[in-house]
Amino acid sequence: MLRIPCPHCGARDEVEFIYRGDATVTRPGPDGDVGAFHDYLYLRRNPRGWQVEWWQHNGGCRTFLKVLRHTVTHEVRAVATATETLEVPGA
């Protein structure tokens, strides 16, 4: 069970959140070719280590959050709002 410190609501249990995937992929612009959109849609890094992820606080304030989580230890090191930037350590 993860405890995720929501910047609005405080620490809450994982069951209140929905995992929404890798937060580092960015959508190609309107002039992006089919290959760029293919990569955006299907390709993910699946790292062993730190990853910035989207989690939506569905059971609380309903906002989308960026969470820096370790995929092996599940340690949550940082949480930010959607417009902020989280750096992946050592990546």
Add this chain to the structure above:
Amino acid sequence: MSAPEPVHPLAGVARGRHGAAGDAPLRVSFPARDIVQVMVRRGQDAALAAAMRTAFGIDAPGPGHTASGSGVTAIWIQPGQWLLTAPRTTEGALAVRAAEAFSTCAAVADQSHGRTTIAVSGASAREALSRGCRIDLHPRAFGPGRAASTPIAQIGCLVHQTDAAPSFELTVFSTLAEPFLHWLLEAGAPFGVEIA
């Protein structure tokens, strides 16, 4: 605005005593509330705060808090959004007031039919709620004037503590008010539940 008053979602619930006999039962009632959702437009936070102060005498509360004034309570529900609640008068009365006050700075939606408020109080209220509520309701972490949205028994619930008795107002979707009340009766059974 001459529509008939809607039937309360919990109108059919048996009043009186449920669960164990005891001196300190969980007291449950179903106060009729006008509930209006206010959603600020982008960049209009200062205008909304001013309008809320002018129209309702309330300083817009921050995350996890509530503020009351002139019979209306504002509850923070998410960034840029509040629920205004007041004792129910006539259909749409609070929504009309809010729509006038926030016409330039926020969107207003009447949620009076969509949400149902269940008031819970008594010495055992905290212990009964903690059987399904994951947030810490201990006085050092929560208290009068605080509010939090959290799932209870898998039902999204806005928990608002109104006084130190302790008394709580639980606001849930109307369609889920009955299953939620069933959970509350189970949670309060060891103390006894008195439905007024």
